[in-house]
Amino acid sequence: MARVRRRSTTRNRSSFTLLLVLAGLLVVLIVLHVIGPLKPVEGVVLRLLRPGMSATQTVGSETGGLFSTLSGIGSLPKENAVLREEVDRLLVEAARVEELERENALLREQLGFVEEAQAETVPALVIGQPPFAEFQLIVLDKGERDGVHEGDTVVLSNGLLVGRVLSVSTATSEVLLLTDSHSSVHTVVQGSRANGIVEGDRGLGLLLTSVPHESELKVGDRVVTTGLAGQFPKGLLVGTIEDAPDPGNDLFREARVKPVVDFDQLEFVFVITAS
Missing domain, CATH: 1.20.5 (Single alpha-helices involved in coiled-coils or other helix-helix interfaces)
Incomplete structure (x- = not known):
């Protein structure tokens, strides 16, 4: 029994002594760190640990970049x-x-x-073209309040004839196009001075009719208004002759006229109110 107690006492003393030694070493290390002699040793340790620390920092940086990219x-x-x-x-x-x-x-x-x-004119914007109307028409954004009247002449730039005003309301008006079969205009061929009447050919183009048999008609000749009967102003360009067949024994001859106006692309026109 006494031996057991002695062994226990000896073991406790050894542990206590070890703790004192460790505590002393810790104090010495702290003092040496403060004074400075351990700086070279610490540098060596840090250099040995730096690769691992750098790898950790790199992984952390790349991880942060990944989260930033995912967020973006x-x-x-x-x-x-x-x-x-x-x-x-x-x-x-x-x-x-x-x-x-x-x-x-x-x-x-x-x-x-x-x-x-x-000329006294009213500029107008084409705002419609009824597709199933009885006549070939365009609708303008100008009417009676703007000085537009039934029968007024409608033109484009450089005196290109479009048609005449068929009906008028307070704010709008309808224009009968030159190509409509109900349209006709007294004209003269500039080359030969042959007189005739240009009529609309059911919306397919223009037809020059009632030309005296002996009159000369050449492809490319310009056809303009005569101003007869006060229907349209004189000198408005209607089109050019594109076909003039031989009249044979007929009393009058005819010719097909190519319009100078693209009636499918009308946007702006002028209404001549003093026609």
Whole structure:
């Protein structure tokens, strides 16, 4: 029994002694760290540990970059939507500006004829073209309140004949196109001075009729209004002869006339109110 107690006491003393030694070493190390002699040793230890520390930092940095990239990818759809909206807005604005520039160019071109002719005119915008109407018509955004009257002449730039006003309301008017089969105009061929009447050929073009048999008609000759009967002003260009068949024994001859106006692309016109 006494031996057991002695062994236990000896073991406790050894443990206590070891703790004291360790505590002393710790104190010595702290003092040496503060004083400085351990700096070289610490440098060696840090250099040995640096690869592992760098790898840890690199992994942490790349991990942070990955999360940042993933976060950026998540916001891309929203940014793309904003960009698409901006692109669409710019496209609409560009189209609007281009349309305004084109309209201004057309107006400047047509105003040249108005100034030269010194006629009283009303500029008008084509706002409709009824597809199933009995007549070939266009609808203008000008009417009685603008000084437009039934029977007024409608032209394009440089005196190109479009037709005449068929009916008028307060704010709009309908124009019977030159190509309508109900339309007719007294004309003269500029080359031979042959007189005739240009009629609409059921919307397919123009037909020059009632030309004296002996009159000479050449392909390419211009056909203009005569101003007879006060129906249309004199000198408006109607078209050019594109076919003049031999009349044979007929008393009068005919010719096909190519219109100078593209009636499917009408946008701006002028109504001559003093015709």
